Amino acid sequence: MDRIEKTVMVIAIVLLVVFFGAIVVAATSYGVDVPTCVTDRKPFVESAPPFKTSDQPLRYEVHTVARMWMFDPPEITVPPGAEIDFYLSSADVVHGYHVEGTNINLMAVPGAVTYARLKFDREGSYSVLCHEYCGTAHHLMAGTIVVSHRAMEGEQ
Amino acid sequence: MNAALKLPVEPWARRLVLLEIALPVVLLVLGIYAGLLQVLFRAGVIQAAEFWGWEYYQALTLHGIVNAIVFTTFFAVAFGNALVPYALGTKLPLRWAWVSGIMMIVGTLMAAWAILAGKASVLYTFYPPLMAHPFFYLGAALLIIGSWIAFFNWIPLYLRWRREHPGEKTPLAVVGMFATFIVWLIATVAVAVEVVVLLLPWSLGWTQEVNVPLARMLFWFFGHPLVYFWLLPAYTMYYTMLPRLGGGKLYSDKVARLVFMMFILFSIPVGAHHQFAEPAISSGSKLLHSFLTFAVALPSLLTAFTLAASLEYGARQRGARGLFDWIVKQPFFSTDGWMFSYLIAGLVIFIMGGISGIINASYSMNLLVHNTSWLPGHFHLTVAGPVLLAFLGMSLHLLATYTGKAIRLKRLAVAVPYLWLIGVFIFSWGMMRGGLHGEPRRTNLGMSYLNPDSPFYHPEWKLYVTVTMIGGIIMTLAMIAYFTVFFATALRSRTKEPAAEFPLSEAYHDEPVGALANLRPWVITAIVLIVIAYTPMVRDVLRGTFSNAPGYEPHNPAPVNQIEQLDTSP
Numbered sequence: 141m142d143r144i145e146k147t148v149m150v151i152a153i154v155l156l157v158v159f160f161g162a163i164v165v166a167a168t169s170y171g172v173d174v175p176t177c178v179t180d181r182k183p184f185v186e187s188a189p190p191f192k193t194s195d196q197p198l199r200y201e202v203h204t205v206a207r208m209w210m211f212d213p214p215e216i217t218v219p220p221g222a223e224i225d226f227y228l229s230s231a232d233v234v235h236g237y238h239v240e241g242t243n244i245n246l247m248a249v250p251g252a253v254t255y256a257r258l259k260f261d262r263e264g265s266y267s268v269l270c271h272e273y274c275g276t277a278h279h280l281m282a283g284t285i286v287v288s289h290r291a292m293e294g295e296q
Numbered sequence: 297m298n299a300a301l302k303l304p305v306e307p308w309a310r311r312l313v314l315l316e317i318a319l320p321v322v323l324l325v326l327g328i329y330a331g332l333l334q335v336l337f338r339a340g341v342i343q344a345a346e347f348w349g350w351e352y353y354q355a356l357t358l359h360g361i362v363n364a365i366v367f368t369t370f371f372a373v374a375f376g377n378a379l380v381p382y383a384l385g386t387k388l389p390l391r392w393a394w395v396s397g398i399m400m401i402v403g404t405l406m407a408a409w410a411i412l413a414g415k416a417s418v419l420y421t422f423y424p425p426l427m428a429h430p431f432f433y434l435g436a437a438l439l440i441i442g443s444w445i446a447f448f449n450w451i452p453l454y455l456r457w458r459r460e461h462p463g464e465k466t467p468l469a470v471v472g473m474f475a476t477f478i479v480w481l482i483a484t485v486a487v488a489v490e491v492v493v494l495l496l497p498w499s500l501g502w503t504q505e506v507n508v509p510l511a512r513m514l515f516w517f518f519g520h521p522l523v524y525f526w527l528l529p530a531y532t533m534y535y536t537m538l539p540r541l542g543g544g545k546l547y548s549d550k551v552a553r554l555v556f557m558m559f560i561l562f563s564i565p566v567g568a569h570h571q572f573a574e575p576a577i578s579s580g581s582k583l584l585h586s587f588l589t590f591a592v593a594l595p596s597l598l599t600a601f602t603l604a605a606s607l608e609y610g611a612r613q614r615g616a617r618g619l620f621d622w623i624v625k626q627p628f629f630s631t632d633g634w635m636f637s638y639l640i641a642g643l644v645i646f647i648m649g650g651i652s653g654i655i656n657a658s659y660s661m662n663l664l665v666h667n668t669s670w671l672p673g674h675f676h677l678t679v680a681g682p683v684l685l686a687f688l689g690m691s692l693h694l695l696a697t698y699t700g701k702a703i704r705l706k707r708l709a710v711a712v713p714y715l716w717l718i719g720v721f722i723f724s725w726g727m728m729r730g731g732l733h734g735e736p737r738r739t740n741l742g743m744s745y746l747n748p749d750s751p752f753y754h755p756e757w758k759l760y761v762t763v764t765m766i767g768g769i770i771m772t773l774a775m776i777a778y779f780t781v782f783f784a785t786a787l788r789s790r791t792k793e794p795a796a797e798f799p800l801s802e803a804y805h806d807e808p809v810g811a812l813a814n815l816r817p818w819v820i821t822a823i824v825l826i827v828i829a830y831t832p833m834v835r836d837v838l839r840g841t842f843s844n845a846p847g848y849e850p851h852n853p854a855p856v857n858q859i860e861q862l863d864t865s866p
């Protein structure tokens with residue numbers, strides 16, 4: 141190998157190390173992480189609309205069941221500022237769960253539970269798409285998340 | 297360019313290679329037609345579940361299986377059957393080569409029947425618990441095992457050559473093809489286990505349920521090295537032929553060997569980067585696989601330098617001066633060395649494919665693009681870019697030299713890769729931009745998201761799907777031009793003696809290669825890396841999976857074993 145080649149090799153390695161370093165920093169310092177392995181929850185077939193798990197005002201948990209070809213619950217409503225713990229399970233085949241415009245991008249895999257958390261600050265309606273092929277009517281499988289002040293009023 | 301060395305080939309070896317080239321090219325006609333349908337469906341031009349009897353997901357299964365599995369595997373085997381004996385100056389042992397070829401053909405026909413009969417609309421990743429007809433799994437197994445036999449058939453040739461040429465460097469072409477098939481062999485063991493142990497008995501009804509996360513892990517153990525199996529034959533052409541076609545020499549023989557060894561090391565322990573969004577795998581495993589994915593980007597970065605340096609050397613020999621002159625002075629449109637156009641166009645496409653690939657591999661950033669149309673946008677810049685064009689170019693070259701027929705419509709043949717380049721860039725721009733705006737992949741958009749009558753209508757994607765469609769139509773035109781050249785050449789009468797003939801390059805820096813001379817230490821290290829990367833993941837999957845799943849047919853939300861019970865109850 142001549143000198144230029146060695147230089148190129150070093151530059152390439154430095155570049156890749158910088159890229160990877162940025163990922164690790166994002167995950168550790170900014171909490172930008174991927175869904176992970178949940179071992180304390182059994183897959184569920186009963187869904188649960190957003191409910192509160194603690195005294196903190198805007199903390200919710202939702203249990204979504206994906207099945208051919210719908211999400212259950214199909215629509216959920218929370219107030220702005222809500223921080224939701226998403227638990228996702230599949231009742232049949234593999235599905236996807238992508239909340240448009242957010243980092244909630246999950247796979248629903250039979251036999252395990254997927255988990256992610258996100259805070260919704262902006263009011264509006266977010267489409268949720270199944271983006272993994274799940275059979276003949278896969279393109280009809282979608283849901284909505286509504287972030288609205290009205291959700292506040294309905295609460296006791 | 298002086299003529300390449302010609303070696304005679306036995307008639308039955310010629311026939312085998314020609315069969316292994318022609319069958320996938322014929323199937324590719326169907327695969328490309330399916331691709332055209334997909335862009336029309338997705339743009340909302342076709343707003344139906346099917347078109348002329350081709351259901352969207354059935355056509356998509358065919359598209360993935362034919363283009364990405366059948367065409368590529370057949371090509372790699374045919375190319376090796378031709379190149380390995382040529383580079384070693386020997387003959388292909390016929391018996392096992394034919395056994396391998398026949399197994400692959402039978403397997404392909406079985407799977408093709410299942411797909412065309414609508415009994416295997418499970419896409420080319422066949423994720424359980426969607427269940428296909430047993431012939432689909434059996435066909436896949438035969439194709440894979442047939443390709444192993446082809447590889448095993450070359451090993452004695454190599455060992456004999458080493459005995460007869462002590463102290464000499466193994467020809468680079470052989471190193472490239474062996475790296476390809478070592479990666480393939482290790483990777484396909486996992487998918488063979490998935491298919492033969494988990495899925496085949498389950499689809500035959502011998503077992504009731506399957507562990508889905510385990511099956512997915514096994515699939516992706518195979519699924520990523522699969523892309524290197526596609527890429528490495530193309531790399532072999534880039535390193536051994538492109539410099540010569542460009543009128544120069546390979547800049548560094550040693551770097552070429554290092555690159556192939558790095559692919560053996562890092563191709564496999566990276567599967568979890570397809571599974572970032574999944575349960576039952578800890579984030580530690582995902583991060584480790586992400587790291588190793590960055591390691592496997594290194595050989596591609598080195599390749600970019602070495603190939604550019606080789607081409608620059610060639611152009612400077614021909615009098616290029618200044619900083620950029622050498623780029624202009626490449627034989628882009630030469631009809632003599634027409635294969636240059638296929639290789640260079642592919643490389644240009646691959647720049648974009650590589651950059652988008654690094655984005656995908658970037659752990660949490662993947663959540664932005666996972667399963668959106670960004671992904672097919674990305675990999676049409678890899679597998680339908682450098683891989684496709686290199687394979688098409690070499691298929692045409694093999695057709696011409698092995699039949700002894702001069703290529704017809706050579707100008708058209710040279711136009712194909714550039715037309716494809718334009719088409720695939722437009723196509724991928726649309727797919728990738730749409731993906732960033734949430735457009736899903738693997739979805740018949742014309743039935744819902746791009747249909748104004750649907751409650752799911754997403755007018756903001758209209759621009760992206762339309763651009764994608766325009767790109768897709770240009771790609772289709774490029775392929776029609778290619779098929780025209782291919783079949784016009786195949787159907788003409790012989791113009792010269794058939795022979796094996798490859799434009800192999802010399803090296804500019806031809807140093808001793810030390811530890812790179814031997815494959816064994818690299819393979820052993822690769823296996824150690826795999827064990828390190830997969831042991832924690834196997835533990836995660838077994839710990840994180842609570843129950844197994846029964847099978848489902850794509851059109852029925854009830855599990856297959858319940859439907860059968862209903863059928864048999866009085």
Ligand code: HEM
Pocket residue numbers: 328331332334335338356357359360363364419420421672676679680684736737738739740767768769771772775
């Ligand atoms: C005219 C040329 C082509 C067009 C218009 C085309 C179009 C498409 C489109 C629109 C998709 C995404 C469909 C969806 O996710 O709903 C797709 C998927 C795919 N294409 Fe192509 N394609 C072409 C050629 C090729 C070639 C030559 C290859 C490989 C050598 C290839 C490999 C694939 C693969 C592997 C998939 C993924 C299938 C899946 O998600 O199951 N395509 N193609």
Ligand SMILES: [Cu+2]
Pocket residue numbers: 206207208209234235236270271272273274278281
């Ligand atoms: Cu679904």
